[in-house]
Amino acid sequence: MPHNLSQLQRWLQAVIMHPHGIAAGIKSAEAREEIAVLPGDVEQVIGRSQALTSIERLEIYGNAYYSRLLECLRESFPVLAGALGNELFDQFAMAYLQAYPSTSYTLSQLGANFARHLEETRPDRDELAPGEVSWPDFLIDVARLEWAIGEVFDGPGVERAAHSDEVAAPAVEAPVVVRTGKRPESAGTRSTPNLASPPPSQSHIDDRKSHITLDPATLAAIPPEQWPAARLVPVPCLRLLEFRFPVNDYFTEHRKLRDAADGHANHAPAEDVPVGDGRLTLPEPCDSYLALTRINYVVRRIALSQPQYVLLSALVAGQCVGEAIEALVRTNPQSVDTLAADLKAWFAQWAAAGLFLRVELPG
Amino acid sequence: MHAPRLGHANLGLGVGLRTVHYQHILEHQPAxxxxxxxxxxxxxxxxxxxxxxxxxAxxxxxxxxxxxxxxxxxxxxDHDYLLxxxxxxxxxxARWVSDHLCWxxxxxxxxxxxxPIPLNEETLRHVTERIRIVQDVLQRPLVLENPxxxxxxxxxxxSEWEFLTRMAEDADCGLLLDVNNVYVSSVNHDFDPVEYVQNVPHRRVVQCHLAGHTNCRTHLIDTHDGEVIDPVWALYRKAHELTGGISTLLEWDASIPPFPVVHAEVLKAKQHMQTELAPPRLAATRSGARFETSAVPHPLHFVAPEVQ
Known part of the structure; x- marks a missing residue:
C-alpha cells in the first residue's frame, strides 16, 4: 500500500534525525509507527541510484542534519566551544539537539535553550547544597553570556532613532518587527544612511548616540529634590547578567587568545594555538556582574560591581531612583558610607555609556 | 500566455548578499x-x-x-512567518519572494x-493548494526553486520537471531555475539535465541560480563553495536561450572568497550568453575537481554577532 505524504515526511524526519544513524532510525519506534520497514527493505520507500544504495543516500541527509546544526551551535557559542574543545562541545550539543530539536523558522534561535539544557543535565544536579557552585556552573554561565550577546546584537536598539531626524522614544521601544515594517520615509534626506559614506567612526558614533540616549549633562542638571522620584528608562538593548564565575574576564581572555591565534596563523602553523583546543583552564568561582548594551550595532560589555548590579536591576525593573537606592542599602548596608559619591560617578558613567533613553521626572 | 518571467524585469547578474561582504559593499558600492x-x-x-x-536596498x-x-x-x-x-x-x-520546492x-x-518531496498527484495537490494560500497572504506570486x-x-x-510544470500552471506561480541543482540532482538520480531544462515552462522562470558543488565520486553535494563548473554553465546557456534571458544570481555560501571574486564569477555569465550552444557534458567531474566525502549540503546562513 503506498504511503501518504504525511507518513513519508514523519518517517523520513525520524530516520535522518536519529542520533545513531540511518539504520537505527529506520528501526526506531518513531519511524516504524509511520512506515514499518526494515533497513534491508528500505528500497520499498527510498529508491537507490546507480552509485548509491538507499541507505547511503539517506545517510547524506542524516550526516548533514547534525553537521549543520552542530556548526551553528559552535558559531553561537564560540567561547564555550573553545573552552571545551570541539569534540566535547559537540557531545553536549548533540544531547541538546535531541532534547531541544529546533522548532523555529530561524537558525538564530537554535541555541535558545542551551544554557537551560546544561542546567537540566548537569551531573551534580541532585548533589549540590544550596548556593554551592561547581564546574557545570561555569559552562552554564559562559553559555548564558554568549546567548545574551547574540540577543543584544540582533535585537532592538537605539541606532535607528539616532540615525533619524525624527527621534521618538516610543519608536525605539517598539518591537523590532513593528518598527522595521514602518521604516521612516526618510529616503533622500541627510539622515538617510548613505552607501557613499564609510561606516561611522567611533567619535561619530558617540555623537549620534548622544542624540537619543540620556546625556550625562542632562542627568547632572536634575534638581536634587527631584532625584528620588526620577525614573530612568533603560535602552531596549540593555541586559544585566549575574554570574557565578568571572566569565566576562574569561571571554576577554578568549578574545585575546583568538586574536593572537589569528595573528599567529598568519605567520606559523596553527598547531600551537590554544584557542579551540579546550586548553583554557577553569577559573576559580567568583560572583560577577555584567551589563550588555549595543552602540552602533556592536555589543559592548560593561563590568559591574555587585552594588551597581543591584541598583541597575532595580532601575530596569521600573523602580524610581529613591526606591532603587533603598533596595541597594537593604542588600548592601555597608555601602551607605560611600554611596553618595559612588552614585554620582555611577550615574554619570552609565549615562556616558548610553544605558538610559531618558529620565522621567515627577509632575 | 504569460509575459516572459511572469512580467518581472530581467535584473541582470546578481550576487547573494552575505555578511562577510557587508563592509566591502558599503565602502565600494560594487557595480x-x-x-x-x-x-x-x-x-x-x-x-x-x-x-x-x-x-x-x-x-x-x-x-x-x-x-x-x-x-x-x-x-x-506558519502564518506568523508569512506576515x-x-x-x-x-x-x-523586494522585487519578488522565492523559496524552495521542499519541506x-x-x-x-x-x-x-x-x-525532498515525493513527486506524485497527492503532493502536487497539497503543494499547489499551499502556494495559493501563500500567494493570497503575500499578495504576489510566489517563486519556487527546484532543490x-x-x-x-x-x-x-x-519527473521533477513535470511536477514543477504542473505545479506552476495550477498554482500560477513563478519558478527559480537553479541549474546547479538540476545538474547535482541529475547526477544523483541518473536523469538527463538537458531534458529537464528543455521542459520546464520557460515563461514562468523568473530567475536562475548558479553555484558550485562538491564531487563525492558517487554523488554530488550542493555545497555552494566554489566556482561554477562547465556542465552547469552549459545548462545555463540552454536556460538563457530558452527563456530569452532571466535574472541570474550566484550563490557562494561556504569558503566564501572576497567579494570581487564572487562578483567576477557571476559576470562569467556574460560570456555564456554570447557563446554558441554546446551540449552539456554529463560527466560529473571537471578538470581539477575536488573529491570529498564529508561535504554538507545547503550551508548555514548564520549571522555571528559582533562584540567588543
Missing amino acids: VDWFEIISENYMDSGGRPRYVLEQI ERYPIVMHGVSLSIGSTDPL RLKKLAAAVK TGVAGRNTHDLL SSYVTFAASTM
Missing part, C-alpha cells in the same frame, strides 16, 4: 546589478544585518530568498534542511 538576501536572516533583525540591508534591487517556508510540509503553514515575510518584502521593496520539517520541528536532492521516493510517479 552589481542586484542582490538576493536570505529572508530569515533579516525578517526579525533589529541589529546590524537589517541596518546594512536597508542601506543596500537604497541602491540595489533586492530579491528575497527564503529557506523556511516549507511549502511541501504536511504541518500547517513577517510580507513585512520585510514591503520594507526592502523543512514536520510535527513542529525544523531540520533546517531542504528535504538539489539526494534521495528519490518509491512513491514518485513523475
Whole structure:
C-alpha cells in the first residue's frame, strides 16, 4: 500500500534525525509507527541510484542534519566551544539537539535553550547544597553570556532613532518587527544612511548616540529634590547578567587568545594555538556582574560591581531612583558610607555609556 | 500566455548578499546589478544585518530568498512567518519572494534542511493548494526553486520537471531555475539535465541560480563553495536561450572568497550568453575537481554577532 505524504515526511524526519544513524532510525519506534520497514527493505520507500544504495543516500541527509546544526551551535557559542574543545562541545550539543530539536523558522534561535539544557543535565544536579557552585556552573554561565550577546546584537536598539531626524522614544521601544515594517520615509534626506559614506567612526558614533540616549549633562542638571522620584528608562538593548564565575574576564581572555591565534596563523602553523583546543583552564568561582548594551550595532560589555548590579536591576525593573537606592542599602548596608559619591560617578558613567533613553521626572 | 518571467524585469547578474561582504559593499558600492538576501536572516533583525540591508536596498534591487517556508510540509503553514515575510518584502521593496520546492520539517520541528518531496498527484495537490494560500497572504506570486536532492521516493510517479510544470500552471506561480541543482540532482538520480531544462515552462522562470558543488565520486553535494563548473554553465546557456534571458544570481555560501571574486564569477555569465550552444557534458567531474566525502549540503546562513 503506498504511503501518504504525511507518513513519508514523519518517517523520513525520524530516520535522518536519529542520533545513531540511518539504520537505527529506520528501526526506531518513531519511524516504524509511520512506515514499518526494515533497513534491508528500505528500497520499498527510498529508491537507490546507480552509485548509491538507499541507505547511503539517506545517510547524506542524516550526516548533514547534525553537521549543520552542530556548526551553528559552535558559531553561537564560540567561547564555550573553545573552552571545551570541539569534540566535547559537540557531545553536549548533540544531547541538546535531541532534547531541544529546533522548532523555529530561524537558525538564530537554535541555541535558545542551551544554557537551560546544561542546567537540566548537569551531573551534580541532585548533589549540590544550596548556593554551592561547581564546574557545570561555569559552562552554564559562559553559555548564558554568549546567548545574551547574540540577543543584544540582533535585537532592538537605539541606532535607528539616532540615525533619524525624527527621534521618538516610543519608536525605539517598539518591537523590532513593528518598527522595521514602518521604516521612516526618510529616503533622500541627510539622515538617510548613505552607501557613499564609510561606516561611522567611533567619535561619530558617540555623537549620534548622544542624540537619543540620556546625556550625562542632562542627568547632572536634575534638581536634587527631584532625584528620588526620577525614573530612568533603560535602552531596549540593555541586559544585566549575574554570574557565578568571572566569565566576562574569561571571554576577554578568549578574545585575546583568538586574536593572537589569528595573528599567529598568519605567520606559523596553527598547531600551537590554544584557542579551540579546550586548553583554557577553569577559573576559580567568583560572583560577577555584567551589563550588555549595543552602540552602533556592536555589543559592548560593561563590568559591574555587585552594588551597581543591584541598583541597575532595580532601575530596569521600573523602580524610581529613591526606591532603587533603598533596595541597594537593604542588600548592601555597608555601602551607605560611600554611596553618595559612588552614585554620582555611577550615574554619570552609565549615562556616558548610553544605558538610559531618558529620565522621567515627577509632575 | 504569460509575459516572459511572469512580467518581472530581467535584473541582470546578481550576487547573494552575505555578511562577510557587508563592509566591502558599503565602502565600494560594487557595480552589481542586484542582490538576493536570505529572508530569515533579516525578517526579525533589529541589529546590524537589517541596518546594512536597508542601506543596500537604497541602491540595489533586492530579491528575497527564503529557506523556511516549507511549502511541501504536511504541518500547517506558519502564518506568523508569512506576515513577517510580507513585512520585510514591503520594507526592502523586494522585487519578488522565492523559496524552495521542499519541506523543512514536520510535527513542529525544523531540520533546517531542504528535504525532498515525493513527486506524485497527492503532493502536487497539497503543494499547489499551499502556494495559493501563500500567494493570497503575500499578495504576489510566489517563486519556487527546484532543490538539489539526494534521495528519490518509491512513491514518485513523475519527473521533477513535470511536477514543477504542473505545479506552476495550477498554482500560477513563478519558478527559480537553479541549474546547479538540476545538474547535482541529475547526477544523483541518473536523469538527463538537458531534458529537464528543455521542459520546464520557460515563461514562468523568473530567475536562475548558479553555484558550485562538491564531487563525492558517487554523488554530488550542493555545497555552494566554489566556482561554477562547465556542465552547469552549459545548462545555463540552454536556460538563457530558452527563456530569452532571466535574472541570474550566484550563490557562494561556504569558503566564501572576497567579494570581487564572487562578483567576477557571476559576470562569467556574460560570456555564456554570447557563446554558441554546446551540449552539456554529463560527466560529473571537471578538470581539477575536488573529491570529498564529508561535504554538507545547503550551508548555514548564520549571522555571528559582533562584540567588543
